[in-house]
Amino acid sequence: MTANNHDRLLATIAVHLHSASICTIGQGWRLSFAPFEAVTVHHVLAGTGIVQVGNASPLPYSPGSVIVVPPRQGHVVGDPRPEARQVDAEDHCGAFADGLAAFTAGDGPGTVLLCGSIPAPHGRALGLFDLLTKAAVETPADEVGRGVFDLMRAEIALPGLGTAAMTEALMKACLVALLRGRLRREDHGAPSAALPGDPRLARAVLAVLENPGASHTVASLADKAGMSRASFADHFARVLGSGPMEFVQSVRLRAAARLLGTTDLPLKVVAAAVGYADPSSLSRAFRGTYGTDPTTYRSLAVHAWPEPLEAGLDGPSCANTARRTPAKPPT
Structure with a gap:
């Protein structure tokens, strides 16, 4: 690599x-x-x-x-x-x-x-x-x-x-x-050290992550992996928990959310950059995942790397718990 x-x-x-x-x-x-x-x-x-x-x-x-x-x-x-x-x-x-x-x-x-x-x-x-x-x-x-x-x-x-x-x-x-x-x-080869399962899947995942706006299909990703279409689709779903095109859409929408939250690019440009044929197609998919249309999302953008608006606090925190003795700093 x-x-x-x-x-x-x-x-x-x-x-x-x-x-x-x-x-x-x-x-x-x-x-x-x-x-x-x-x-x-x-x-x-x-x-x-x-x-x-x-x-x-x-x-x-x-x-x-x-x-x-x-x-x-x-x-x-x-x-x-x-x-x-x-x-x-x-x-x-x-x-x-x-x-x-x-x-x-x-x-x-x-x-x-x-x-x-x-x-x-x-x-x-x-x-x-x-x-x-x-x-x-x-x-x-x-x-x-x-x-x-x-x-x-x-x-x-x-x-x-x-x-x-x-x-x-x-x-x-x-x-x-x-x-x-x-x-x-x-010694681990191409990016299997960072991704789970067969390194052939890693090649397909890398292609989507690097260029979400490309014309990805199950067939093109299977070709990247060097696998048959049926074998690739089945293995991808078992290892990554979603179908190849579901993965592609989630990557595209995440990329769109970042562009909306960090740039003033027109919606038409954002849609084209992440692989959607037109703003309407992006808006329908975006609303299904983020619960609002891209324009409204942009106006509410508060994250440097946005998540769906319905996502809550999802990590170690003191939310909804009583305040107790604070931790001591290391010496």
Whole structure:
């Protein structure tokens, strides 16, 4: 896979984080997180322990690890010992600083996490992290990724005005560094290191993500994958959870939402850019997914990378929970 292909693939990554929070978990404690309609990401600033997703085998973590949990999967983080006390995160939520939420279990030295979520409003249809089906614990391999953790620790140690914006930017940088490291593992071949299942599917997915406005068909995508049309359609649906053309439409609508929210391009230009024959075709599809027409959506645009207007808060947060003891910063 060439460096140019790496750059093009990285350009498709939707790393828009929500619900930044700090979690502190003392020795002898575990925090339990309910399933979220988003990819949940924990950056381990201090401590060692395990993360267990559902009934899967526990995965160990250490300082500098990034824990990635797919959508709709509850998980437990903290001390692996059987006698450890487990509590629900939503019942131990408070305020940290500058609008950050804080989840606390126990006290004293232990695990400190900087957490966020990557919205997945279209299921596993868009975004490389959205395509993950199993939890992962990884460590950025390059100096940039490792250096970001030092900056995170420094920011959390002295929180104040701008901490929320700074930590969000640092988490994004860390995730891009992590994905870049995955894509540079040449022994995995073309982008199967970042996408699940058969690398042939990855070629088709990459073609759509890079150029959603192209004239994609099941036949053309099957050709990219080097598979028969029937085999490709069946395998695509089993691995990615939607048909090939459903995937194409969700990518096109996401691209349209971004253009509407970040440019003043005429609707006719937006429609053509993302693969629709005319504004009316785009408007019908857009309304079906986003609940409003493109013009109204543009006037209400409040996200740098928009999601459907009906999407709610879908990650670790203190929404609808009582304020409790705030978390302590790492030392």
